[in-house]
Amino acid sequence: MKVIRSISELKHELQQYRVSSQHNAKIGLVPTMGFLHNGHASLMTRAREFADVVVVSIFVNPIQFGPGEDYETYPRNEERDLALAEKQGVDIVFIPTVAEMYPQPTKTKIRVSERTDRLCGASRPGHFDGVTTVVSKLINIVQPQFAFFGQKDAQQVAVLQQMVMDLNINVEIVPCPIVREEDGLALSSRNVYLNTEERKQALVLSRSLRDAEVAFNDSKSVTASELREKILSMIQSSPLAKIDYIEVLTFPELIPVADNAIVTEVESQIIIALAVKFGTTRLIDNMLFMPKGAFSIV
Amino acid sequence: MKVIRSISELKHELQQYRVSSQHNAKIGLVPTMGFLHNGHASLMTRAREFADVVVVSIFVNPIQFGPGEDYETYPRNEERDLALAEKQGVDIVFIPTVAEMYPQPTKTKIRVSERTDRLCGASRPGHFDGVTTVVSKLINIVQPQFAFFGQKDAQQVAVLQQMVMDLNINVEIVPCPIVREEDGLALSSRNVYLNTEERKQALVLSRSLRDAEVAFNDSKSVTASELREKILSMIQSSPLAKIDYIEVLTFPELIPVADNAIVTEVESQIIIALAVKFGTTRLIDNMLFMPKGAFSIV
CATH class of the missing domain: 3.40.50.620 (HUPs)
Structure with a gap:
């Protein structure tokens, strides 16, 4: 080398x-x-x-x-x-x-x-x-x-x-694809900034995305705002979390999905993207969803 | 081809x-x-x-x-x-x-x-x-x-x-290098827009630049503002000319030369650049000057 x-x-x-x-x-x-x-x-x-x-x-x-x-x-x-x-x-x-x-x-x-x-x-x-x-x-x-x-x-x-x-x-x-720790935390060079408690609470990001995935797969009628609310309330349960954004968008165009849109019926790949601060450390995470009718480019 | x-x-x-x-x-x-x-x-x-x-x-x-x-x-x-x-x-x-x-x-x-x-x-x-x-x-x-x-x-x-x-x-x-008609007009696809009288008066651009060149070569003490004034009054003698800009700048940085700077002593290549409208046609022209101490990149 x-x-x-x-x-x-x-x-x-x-x-x-x-x-x-x-x-x-x-x-x-x-x-x-x-x-x-x-x-x-x-x-x-x-x-x-x-x-x-x-x-x-x-x-x-x-x-x-x-x-x-x-x-x-x-x-x-x-x-x-x-x-x-x-x-x-x-x-x-x-x-x-x-x-x-x-x-x-x-x-x-x-x-x-x-x-x-x-x-x-x-x-x-x-x-x-x-x-x-x-x-x-x-x-x-x-x-x-x-x-x-x-x-x-x-x-x-x-x-x-x-x-x-x-x-x-x-x-x-x-x-x-995103690579994660065994406990779900998305790998990032900035993870070293986290203290023990912040790191523990930061797991809420991947957990909330997995929950959203379950809701997406199980429900034929979940809307974009329902998904977002679900993630929001879960992240808010972590006292150290300061939310920067939680967004449901098309990918890769990054156009917001309408609040009342049923996400499984959107004709485009969807991304749920998060940015949340724990202490002074800003972490991001996301998950891609493939509604029927959409096809992946990733 | x-x-x-x-x-x-x-x-x-x-x-x-x-x-x-x-x-x-x-x-x-x-x-x-x-x-x-x-x-x-x-x-x-x-x-x-x-x-x-x-x-x-x-x-x-x-x-x-x-x-x-x-x-x-x-x-x-x-x-x-x-x-x-x-x-x-x-x-x-x-x-x-x-x-x-x-x-x-x-x-x-x-x-x-x-x-x-x-x-x-x-x-x-x-x-x-x-x-x-x-x-x-x-x-x-x-x-x-x-x-x-x-x-x-x-x-x-x-x-x-x-x-x-x-x-x-x-x-x-x-x-x-700029290519010119025999009478001095810089070639441009937009020259076809000019009517006979405009085309005739547009010759003032190259003429004023040549005059500036003479002043630059003959005078050891001409300043940037004197050069610009010389060109300005010459172009203003053409009744159809509407001046957009006449500027004396370093080239290629395009930083204005101070009004009172003696141009032959500037430590950089200099450009005098003009944009002037004749009727609805906007023409540009320019000339490079090489003061002592500067070296050409063109």
Whole structure:
């Protein structure tokens, strides 16, 4: 496994792969912010299935953090990250500095509208402009055929798919299923922020989504607002939970499902997406639902 | 010369070139809005010098026109355009429809800040977002090593160079000198809008720039505001001229030069840029100046 820190060296290295395999080397990119966990590992496994060369980037991207967010304190552990990537059989880990990625503060931003209007796009203004801009940079540098993203950041997947489609970018965005702890907590680098009690209470997120799934499967007539109310009252039973949003939307368009719509009859894939704070830690989780008549793109 | 109207066919065709020449075929892209003139021809000549495969795109891009601008009436003449491209030895002319380029209205826009604040960026809000977005699409489709643009649209060159740098796009933006009629009028597809009297009076633009050049070369102490005043009073002597802007800026940063700065001593390349309406036709023109201490990037 090669650890590369400069853009020019990475491009040179990848060009060797392309030339040596006569156009056939497929490159898979796994963009991460490091502090890797088994969720990231699953992306690398998936990349290995799709691609001949697996590139993992580790870059805590300053421009996707808002003022007062956790850019400075975002957890970092390069040594452990490299060990995990090595174990996954990654070919190249790209770890640029901020100065390498932004030799000048960027004056160019990519902005996706509509799909960024709700959920984290509403709670974290400018966040997705930072994500689309840096992912676009990484795609231009690596020129992969495939890029892999966790479905936990479902809105990120939807926004990136929109960007790729609109700008004719030559890459397939491959969403990968959420990976959870045995007790249901969705894996996240930010989980380390949680103290014991917060971590325990945070289980309410996955539990409420599973309950919603049961209601969806068992009832032919549950409405979007009933599902949302069910989740709301369950999460409110956790005294430490401060709800940012609970939304029932189509996926990947992220258009709200009408309150009185019977969710099993909606003609589109549905996502229930949550963002809830426990102490100072903001967690997100979601679940996809496939009403009859809809077909999955994930 | 091949005339191609679909993105997938164009990609397929270009892939043939890439494979057949074992990675070495350099592709040059000349993006245009058609109604081609000798200015465009000079871009094709330049592309021929740089590239093995010359692709000219002809696409009147709706999203770079503002409400009330001339999108609907922008001059079009495909037959003549194809004859000109053929004569220039172009390999491929790409003429997509609006539906081919925008199967859905784009929700993704690329926005370059600062360099778009002044000149046409100020007069035509949203214009450059439309330009950067469509050029980015064309670059992703064609994947050229070089893309050629006329220096008449100097701000466009500056904005695209910023975008390419910020987003790590794998292309070199090659600016090409302004081509003029014998009497000095800068070539533009919009010149056909001018009636005889307007066309005659429009010569004041190039004349005023040449006068500024003489002042720049002859005087060691001329200031930015003196240069601008000189041009202003000359253009105002044309009764049909309605001035949009006359600006003295650094290039390509497009930062205003201080009024009292002695232009020959500025440590940066300088541009004098004009936009003036004659009747309903808005014309632009500009000239680059190289003070001592500055070095050219064009």
